[in-house]
Amino acid sequence: MEAVTITHEEPTRYFSNVDRNDPKQLIDYIEGIAFTDEIQYVTKTVFNSLNLKAGDKVADLGCGTGKDAVLISHAIGQEGLYMGVDLSEEMVKYAAEKYMPLGNVQFSAASATDSQLESDFYTVAKCERLLQHVPQPSQVIQEMVRVVKNGGQLSIIDTDWDSSQVSNGQDPVIRDITRRIFSAVFNQHKDIGVNLKKILKDNANLTNIKVKPFLLTTESLDFANKMYCLTSRGEVALQHGLINEAEFTQWKAAMDEMDKNGIFYFTLNYFTGNAIVKKD
Numbered sequence: 637m638e639a640v641t642i643t644h645e646e647p648t649r650y651f652s653n654v655d656r657n658d659p660k661q662l663i664d665y666i667e668g669i670a671f672t673d674e675i676q677y678v679t680k681t682v683f684n685s686l687n688l689k690a691g692d693k694v695a696d697l698g699c700g701t702g703k704d705a706v707l708i709s710h711a712i713g714q715e716g717l718y719m720g721v722d723l724s725e726e727m728v729k730y731a732a733e734k735y736m737p738l739g740n741v742q743f744s745a746a747s748a749t750d751s752q753l754e755s756d757f758y759t760v761a762k763c764e765r766l767l768q769h770v771p772q773p774s775q776v777i778q779e780m781v782r783v784v785k786n787g788g789q790l791s792i793i794d795t796d797w798d799s800s801q802v803s804n805g806q807d808p809v810i811r812d813i814t815r816r817i818f819s820a821v822f823n824q825h826k827d828i829g830v831n832l833k834k835i836l837k838d839n840a841n842l843t844n845i846k847v848k849p850f851l852l853t854t855e856s857l858d859f860a861n862k863m864y865c866l867t868s869r870g871e872v873a874l875q876h877g878l879i880n881e882a883e884f885t886q887w888k889a890a891m892d893e894m895d896k897n898g899i900f901y902f903t904l905n906y907f908t909g910n911a912i913v914k915k916d
């Protein structure tokens with residue numbers, strides 16, 4: 637797995653518009669992390685919350701390389717449908733080649749806010765790590781509500797970069813630099829996780845809203861760099877002028893030292909949101 641090179645232009649590039657960025661690099665990255673223990677834990681947490689049954693029709697918005705297709709395909713059977721939608725034609729091409737042979741799986745290139753999917757057709761609409769990359773997350777929720785039939789469910793999972801931590805050796809200087817690094821703009825909504833409940837509550841067609849956070853950690857700096865682009869995030873903060881060159885060097889040296897001494901820790905909060913669609 638190779639880390640993605642993120643830059644200060646990221647909010648309008650990166651995963652918000654894969655095809656105008658570097659599709660091959662981003663597909664390799666998404667596929668590289670898809671089957672790590674961390675992302676498999678996320679996949680299974682979402683899957684278990686769906687309670688899928690034979691015949692279910694599942695819309696997966698921002699489906700990326702379609703990593704959920706196999707699990708869902710087996711759970712819904714051949715009378716069911718998994719429909720993956722992604723803005724990136726390259727992601728969709730990759731996913732379709734890999735998973736369409738399952739028979740009950742289809743993919744379509746479209747925006748999650750204008751998916752072109754049939755209204756009131758799906759029993760489930762889900763999205764994973766999508767909302768942080770779109771300009772208007774509430775419009776994605778509205779689109780999910782539109783495609784799901786009355787009584788169907790929504791499932792959302794996203795991260796909260798704003799509350800990420802690294803071990804800092806209880807050094808206030810490193811703690812302060814780290815906070816400023818995580819306050820940098822990495823994508824369009826770095827604090828979407830903690831705001832998920834409000835976004836769901838604001839939609840008048842959603843009921844039984846349940847939001848639950850959980851924390852994922854890694855104790856390897858190398859893995860944090862590959863999976864979470866940790867050092868790149870320091871570079872973004874530097875480019876934004878949130879930290880200076882000396883602070884970046886000091887922070888990087890502290891990370892290396894903690895890793896060498898076996899006391900390195902990186903944490904990332906995830907938030908899952910489930911809700912029932914009510915259209916009476």
Ligand SMILES: C[S@@+](CC[C@H](N)C(=O)[O-])C[C@H]1O[C@@H](n2cnc3c(N)ncnc32)[C@H](O)[C@@H]1O
Pocket residue numbers: 651652653654666670697698699700701702703721722723724727746747748749763764765766769770
């Ligand atoms: C971090 S990836 C997550 C992919 C997948 N959900 C997964 O869990 O592996 C974000 C995905 O959202 C897609 N995306 C970003 N903006 C989008 C939009 N407005 N509409 C649909 N897909 C979008 C990207 O192309 C990318 O594939």
